[in-house]
Amino acid sequence: MATHALVPLDGSPQSWAAFDHAVSNYDGETITTLHVVDPMEGIYSDYGGGGYYDAGAHERAVERGQELGERARERADDAGILETTVLETAVETGPPARTILEYADENDVDHIVMGSHGRSGVARILLGSVAETVTRRARVPVTIVR
Structure with missing residues (x-):
């Protein structure tokens, strides 16, 4: 039975390290990269209860996700795994941990x-941890790469 590995990509060095880890460990299997666009992308507030929505910001975020998928394909090609490995890319909109x-x-x-x-302390409390939430709630094994 073939293994299907999911690699969330946000463009950070840590997400590329995770992708490289998947490439080296899942050659001959299926790897899917997933870029999650936060639904708040494009919403701006004036802190007075009003605000506005910039649809262009959301579209740019989706395009960025598609570009990350193209970069992943180039990296996989450079690693020489595309002949043996299925590489899929996806862009979804939603809260990051839940969407993953x-x-x-x-x-x-x-x-x-x-x-x-690798945030800790107050930064982790204030910003949350997508990786931690995914690790605690996933029904499948999760590998965290730093």
């Missing part, structure tokens, strides 16, 4: 490989 988990459940993912920024 839903994608894994809906697409028969066997393993999630993701980068972590």
